[in-house]
Amino acid sequence: MKPRVATVWLGGCSGCHMSFLDLDERLIELADKMELVYSPIADIKEFPHNVDVTLVEGAITNSENEEYAHIIRKRSKFIVAFGDCATTGNVTAMRNRFTPDEILKRSYIELAEKNPQIPNDYTTLAQLLKKARPLHEVIKVDAWLHGCPPTADQIWFAMTSLLEGKIPVLPPAYLRYG
Amino acid sequence: MGVVTFTMDDVQYSANEGDTILKVARDNGVHIPTLCFLEGLSPVGACRLCLVEIEGSPKLFPACTTKPAEGMIVRTQTERLKKYRKMIVELLASEGNHQCAVCVVNGHCELQDLAYEVGLDHVRFPYLYPAKTLDASHKEFVIDRNRCVLCTRCVRVCHEVEGAHVWDIANRGINCEIIADMNTPWGESDLCTSCGKCVRVCPVGALLEKGATVGELKKERGFVKVIVTARSKHEWITVEDHEEE
Numbered sequence: 001m002k003p004r005v006a007t008v009w010l011g012g013c014s015g016c017h018m019s020f021l022d023l024d025e026r027l028i029e030l031a032d033k034m035e036l037v038y039s040p041i042a043d044i045k046e047f048p049h050n051v052d053v054t055l056v057e058g059a060i061t062n063s064e065n066e067e068y069a070h071i072i073r074k075r076s077k078f079i080v081a082f083g084d085c086a087t088t089g090n091v092t093a094m095r096n097r098f099t100p101d102e103i104l105k106r107s108y109i110e111l112a113e114k115n116p117q118i119p120n121d122y123t124t125l126a127q128l129l130k131k132a133r134p135l136h137e138v139i140k141v142d143a144w145l146h147g148c149p150p151t152a153d154q155i156w157f158a159m160t161s162l163l164e165g166k167i168p169v170l171p172p173a174y175l176r177y178g
Numbered sequence: 179m180g181v182v183t184f185t186m187d188d189v190q191y192s193a194n195e196g197d198t199i200l201k202v203a204r205d206n207g208v209h210i211p212t213l214c215f216l217e218g219l220s221p222v223g224a225c226r227l228c229l230v231e232i233e234g235s236p237k238l239f240p241a242c243t244t245k246p247a248e249g250m251i252v253r254t255q256t257e258r259l260k261k262y263r264k265m266i267v268e269l270l271a272s273e274g275n276h277q278c279a280v281c282v283v284n285g286h287c288e289l290q291d292l293a294y295e296v297g298l299d300h301v302r303f304p305y306l307y308p309a310k311t312l313d314a315s316h317k318e319f320v321i322d323r324n325r326c327v328l329c330t331r332c333v334r335v336c337h338e339v340e341g342a343h344v345w346d347i348a349n350r351g352i353n354c355e356i357i358a359d360m361n362t363p364w365g366e367s368d369l370c371t372s373c374g375k376c377v378r379v380c381p382v383g384a385l386l387e388k389g390a391t392v393g394e395l396k397k398e399r400g401f402v403k404v405i406v407t408a409r410s411k412h413e414w415i416t417v418e419d420h421e422e423e
Contacts, residue, residue: 087300089307090277096307097275131307136300144299148279175294178278178285 003052003163006038007082008072010065011092011132012058016083017041019149020055026156033163049075053162055082055145059092060138064126073139078167080158084148084177086135091148093132100128143168147176184246187254193246200228200241203254210254211263211295213270213288214329215242216379219338225329227263227292230254238262264296272303273352275310275324281383282390288381289327308352315365318388319377323355326384332356332376344370356384 009017017040023030037048047068054076060066073079084090095103109116119125135141145158145168154174161168180195186208193202198221203210213225223240230241233251238259246252253259270289278284310323333345333356344367348357358364377385388394 081300084277084279088271088276089305090279093305093307094275094277094280097309134300134305137304141300146299170299172294172297175297175299177290177293178281 002033002035003165004037004048004050005034005163006036006047006051006054006072006076007040008038008047008054008056008068009040010056010058010068010086010135011061012083012085013091014040014057015149016055016057016085019083019147019152020155022152023156024152026152030159030163047071047075051076053078053080055080056086056135056141057082059085059089059132059134060129061092061095061132062126062128066129066138069135069139078142078162079135079139080162080168081135081141081144083150084146086141087144087146088177089132089134093134096131100130103128145170146174148178151176182246182248182250184248184250184252186246186252191246195245197245198242199230199239199244199246199252202246203241208254210241211292212242213292213327213381214331216331216335219331219334219379222330222334225266225327227266229259229262231256231259260296264298267292267296267298268301268303270327271298271301272305273308274327275307276382280392281325282386283383287383306352310355313358313364314388315363316367316370316372316388317365318372319364319374320386320388321356321358321364322384322386324384325382326356327382328354328356329381330356331379331381332385335375335379340371340373340375342369342371342373345376 007017007020021027036042037051038044054072056069056072056079058065060069081087085092089096104118108118143158145154147154154170157170157174158168181192182195183190183192185191186199186203191202191206200210200212200215210230211227213227215221215228221242223243226240228241229238230244231253232239241254267289271293276289278287278290281287284290310326312320312322312324314320328347330347333347336345337343344358346357346360348355348361359367359369364370374387377387
């Protein structure tokens with residue numbers, strides 16, 4: 001059976017996923033070696049059970065991210081923090097010096113051109129956490145893939161090692177923030 | 179001048195009396211990581227990255243301020259030192275607000291280089307996200323304290339080389355910060371000569387020239403108001419046009 005792989009987009013800009021698509025023709029090779037069981041680029045509603053490898057993009061910035069992170073941990077054997085936001089908080093964590101109320105006021109009242117109002121229907125909306133956190137401060141992480149975004153070559157290196165059942169030990173050249 | 183002989187990483191070296199372990203290491207191609215050290219400024223041993231082991235002592239010594247003694251046995255790359263160096267970089271990362279992706283020195287940063295050198299794949303300490311300030315009141319330069327690692331190179335270069343002593347450190351512990359003129363806005367400093375030495379010695383993106391950040395670049399569309407005369411290749415004399423506007 002092919003390894004079951006998932007990719008998740010939490011508090012990030014999707015740039016890491018864009019970089020994943022930059023694998024270009026290597027995606028075809030990758031598709032032969034694995035089964036993509038969950039991803040923002042695949043229309044699957046619920047995070048499945050028994051996932052072998054999950055790449056998680058983005059920081060943990062709202063209640064939904066946090067809840068999801070725990071589900072992902074329970075259902076995945078191996079978790080990779082995918083990119084700088086998942087690894088350090090990065091741009092997502094730049095809001096941390098302000099309170100969620102200050103941020104919402106700035107975004108939805110002060111900068112609103114029309115109908116200034118703070119969204120308040122939290123039955124459908126996730127609530128901002130007090131601080132955005134890197135993934136490993138919330139759940140156990142097994143490997144880190146840096147960069148904003150990680151390059152396609154870094155992703156390829158990590159994915160090929162993971163699919164061979166190895167923890168990717170990134171060569172120094174692939175240790176690269178920003 | 180006397181000479182001392184000592185051993186560093188199992189190799190014997192002769193040092194002039196007064197030389198530090200770091201100087202001997204650098205002169206002989208032995209790499210010891212540093213951050214607060216800058217040749218030409220007085221060493222302060224503040225960042226602790228250049229710590230070395232000296233046989234016979236349980237303490238660790240900063241190579242930038244420690245002088246070798248006759249027969250001393252120094253080690254610069256033990257597992258214990260590597261562990262501590264990594265921890266130091268992790269603490270520096272967690273105590274500031276470092277977002278490489280949006281920093282003016284991304285790719286040219288001594289903190290980034292150190293992170294790569296110690297193999298920093300993630301930071302094990304909780305990020306503190308301290309509330310730091312930014313002062314853009316100077317007409318040419320900016321200090322962004324979010325990125326400051328408190329190496330004090332700016333403090334020392336301003337005091338020791340420029341002789342102006344604009345910069346100092348205020349507060350203690352996590353509240354430490356670099357201040358201008360006893361805590362006045364940099365742009366109002368009576369002492370600052372705008373020489374820019376502090377900007378040049380800053381190992382990170384905490385001190386920067388205006389115009390360096392994304393979105394700041396403005397195209398100058400007006401007439402050129404200076405006369406440029408070529409002296410020789412790549413060397414120019416600029417004569418300002420003093421015509422009244």
